[in-house]
Amino acid sequence: MADPQASASSNHGAGEQVELENLRSGLSGEPPAISPRRGGAKSQLSASLVDAVVAGALAAALGFFFIGLRSDIAPGGLALTQRWGALVIAVAIVFVGRLLLNLFVYKRRRSAPPKARAPKATTSRGETYARFSKAIAPVLLLVALAFPFLMIWGAPQQSRQYIDLSILILTYVMLGWGLNIVVGLAGLLDLGYVAFYAVGAYSFALLAKYLGLGFWTCLPLAGILAACWGMILGFPVLRLRGDYLAIVTLAFGEIIRVILLNWSNFTGGPNGISGVPKPTLFGYEFKSGAGGVADLLGIHYSPIQRFIFLYYIILVLALLTNFVTLRLRRLPIGRAWEALREDEIACRSLGINTTNTKLTAFATGAMFGGFAGSFFATRQGFISPESFTFLESAIILAIVVLGGLGSQIGVVIASVVMIGGIELLRNLTFLKAIFGPDFDPTQYRMLIFGLAMVVIMVWKPRGLVSSRSPTAIYKRKTRIGADMVAQGEGH
Amino acid sequence: MSDTSHYPVWERDPVLTVEHLTMRFGGLVAVNDLSFNVGRGEITALIGPNGAGKTTVFNCVTGFYKPTEGRIVMRHGKAGKADDIAALTRGGRQSATSADGALFLLERMTDFRISHHAKVARTFQNIRLFGGMTTLENLLVAQHNRLMVASGFTIGGIFNLPGYRRAREAAMEKAIGWLRQVNLLHRADDPAADLPYGDQRRLEIARAMCTDPHLLCLDEPAAGLNPRESAELNDLLHYIRRECGTSILLIEHDMGVVMEISDHIVVLDYGVKISDGTAFEVRNDPSVIAAYLGVEDTEVEQVEAVLEAEVQA
Structure with missing residues (x-):
């Protein structure tokens, strides 16, 4: 392709x-x-x-x-x-x-003689692509919906491991989609996205610890708090441009982590917070014995049920992110985000308040980061500042960039490859047969990871899915090649 | 007031009044004590040799620069009596709305507020389209503020409420109407960066017009156009003035275009106004000829004497 x-x-x-x-x-x-x-x-x-x-x-x-x-x-x-x-x-x-x-x-x-780019060909290829993506989306959705049961049916031994891995991947898909709003649509390079992830996670953990609130109450609160932090960060930062914006967001990500680390008597410092409550299904917990969901449904209790439940929570959250993003893109605000990425000065000449527009992008992205963070806290049951290092931001940004800025399906592919691929490396024991018993593939994970990134950037410098589809159509649907789409600030 | 009907439109009924505008960049005085009017419903051209400060004036009017000194008054409707303007200037407000219209002091407003509230739209010398968006999308972005209100600041839009749906239809219709007007309807779904240069110029004007401006500022709209495209541009500008009642202020180097379409020409040289009048007046003004063409060595003294006399008068 x-x-x-x-x-x-x-x-x-x-x-x-x-x-x-x-x-x-x-x-x-x-x-x-x-x-x-x-x-x-x-x-x-x-x-x-x-x-x-x-x-x-x-x-x-x-x-x-x-x-x-x-x-x-x-x-x-x-x-x-x-x-x-x-x-x-x-x-x-x-x-x-x-x-x-x-x-x-x-x-x-x-x-090979250099070929001139024919716009006609782009269009027809764009149409095939549009048809392809239209067909592939429901298939992928069905696979995602049926995934836990496919696993239990297909690989009962490793099903728990695979469901756990897919939960992790979906978390990154959601984070990628959230960051995509900021970086892909509005074109603002945010190197501190993990700060909002941390705010979401700690909001939930602290609310649960001090006020005894449950997951479903805290989920929206965590999103709102993260969005507020997005705005607090946004006000001073968004008048900066390009590299300066990237540096300040990077610093903000670190500031949040350092505060969490040092405010020991409130956040627990490096020891983190343990015993974060598990999500319930309409008030029923996933546990063995009376009062559990299994008991209620009259089925045999198995720990995997909780994993399946978590899987569906993150799936719904991720799909919500996707739905809202796709919807926002077609609304004036989303169009203004993309216009901002294309040309900020032209936006101002058309009467668009660019500060507010950037703030909404930051806050929306941060909100989804907050949702993901609070899910992360409930899945782990334990959080500490160590989970929110700059590496995390870098991975999420790498997912967005590798997937193709602004592309939803690209983020999915990139997360599956990056997160799933890295985890699968742990299982490559057959390599020991080739390189000797001392060979430990996990030690080469980061090397392979970096290599893969270089390869993709050489092969597809604008990410896996680099074309953009218009948000308003007069007669025919076209895809716009990446060479025409601007990348925004700081790239 | 005495009978003013024999005065030109820009004196009688100005839509924009620039008074004592001065813009300094450090020690450089780009615009020095410039005053002129833009008549309502007229095409006013701002001309002058390279570096005369034309684009700086534009940037001051549209809020991209904050002028060092001076007052820029934009009038909507019949508002704009001298006392009202003076009262507004004394107070700290940016604008005043009365029964017969509204007054805006542009030097106090930021760029996007000028476009949004004072309804001054502009185009750029180096075209600034949203290249990765289709031509249709470009025109929809221009209607952002109205659509934002209609979409209930996004909340109503997410749920696709009927009020937003109607506004969206209207916006599409308007965009398609303008695309038809600038002969770009067949390129509606193509990215703007793919259009030829002349089409991009026309699209930028259509995009500015989608903000419903009272005053349209065009920075060298005919630059890089071939004669046929220039003629189309003239027709488009005439159409805008005739059908939309929008006043136009334009910077242009192409004298063919300027002389043909302008009702009123202001000539700048080194940041100072050297002439102001109709095309005929300006064309025969010796100081303009001197600024543009220079003068023979033998005529220097003579021309200087004429200029001196004018300054004295």
Whole structure:
């Protein structure tokens, strides 16, 4: 599913390649007028070889200290071991890999004539995409609705683990959708979104601890409180632009965490708050024995019932987020958010109060973060400031960016891949058979995670689903390629 | 009051009055003690060589700059007696509404309030469309404030109440009407960034008109247009003045356009007004000719003498 952006970027890449090649041939003294096509396979091969040798030399220079030498702690100081074999292997891998890439990947790109982007094709592809997404949405919804029972029926042994994982994924989907309002629609880069998640979680935990309120009472309260915090943050911050906005939101996220950490006699400090109440079903708890939901329904009690219940709560919350976002996009406020992302000055010239518009985006996003936070608290039963570090913000932002700014389905795909993928790495025990018994795949999680992000950003720089669908239609539905959609502040 | 019917419209019934406008950027005086009127229902052109301060005047009028000194009065309806303006100026308020209209002191208002309340819309020299949104959406964004009220500030809109639905239909109709007017209806569902340059110019004017302005400020609307597109633009501006009764203030370099459509021309040079009058008057004003074309060495003294005499008069 190549989109115009991808083809545009590859054109760009090809152009750069050609330019680089011209430069290189110019430097090596060849007449620059030589046509690359007439140069034939021979010059292609030699150019590739030269390039691969350069790459190998670079790898050797870089790896000289990093791979070739190894220092270990030994009695009386450090012991230096030399590992030239490993260095040679590394350089060989780089050389061969670069050569293969040059011969088989870059060559094809270079020889393909740069195609002009045809708007007609975009439209028809847009229509297919629209039809595809229209068909896929109900299917995904059905799968999501039936998921716990599919699990119990299909994999009874691991069902609890998988349902738990899907609850985690759905939490991130909801957080991603909430942040998408701020970053994707309004185009305000928020690096401290986890602050609202923390406000939601702590609102519930503290209300439950000090006032004895239950989950369903606290859920809306947590949302409202988080939205208020969004506005409190928004007032001073939203007059900033671009990078400054990002930095201040980042700081705000940290401030909330540090306060939670240090206000020990109220928030419990680093010890957190435990014993957060579980959600009830119309006042009935999920427990064994009389008075529980299982007893009420006359079925056998099993701990998995509580997981299924949690799963449906977060599913409903996430779908609510999605519904409201999709609805808001078609309302004047949502259109103003997107207009704000496109051009703030033009918005002001049309009489839109940009401060209020930004504030509503911040508050709406924060509210959903608060809902998710209070769900997180009830699912864990225990919260501490450690759950709300900057890494959390970064993951949520990565989900939104990888999914494609402003795209709802992209966020789902990105969360499944990122959260589910990382968790599944824990189960890759078969890798031990290949790399030896010492190999622990979980230690490479972050490496693979980072690699995957780099790959996606190279392959699809504007996220997995990068086109935008219009909110008002005169005759025909089109999709707007990402190359035309602005990204807003601080990107 | 004495009989004023022989005065030009901009003296008799101005929609916008700029008085003693001065804008300094540090030590640079971009606009120096500039006063002029924009007549109601007229097309007024602000011209001058590059760097004369035309866009600065625009930015002051539309609130994007806060003028260093001066008063900018916008009148709705018949309001605007000298005492009312003086009273409003003495008080701290931004606007005053009376039975026959409303008065706004634009130098006290921020940009979006000027567009929303004082009904002054503008376009930009470097076109500022919402490129990733369709042309239709661009025109809907322009009707934001009315739709926000109709949607009960979003609450009613979420539940799709009938009042909002009606307002949405009306907004769509208006947007489609304007798209038809600027010959862009066939591109209604295309992103604005995809349109050719001339179409983008017309779309920006249509978008500004969707805010129902009393005064439309156009910053070089004909820049980069070919002769056919220029002619279309003239027709569009005439249509706006005739059918919508909107007064137009425009900056333009294309003298063909300026001389043909303007009722009133104000000429700026180095931030100072050097001429003010009808197209005919301005065209024959020696100071304008001197500013635009320069003068022969032999004529310098003669022209200077004429200018000197004018200043004295």
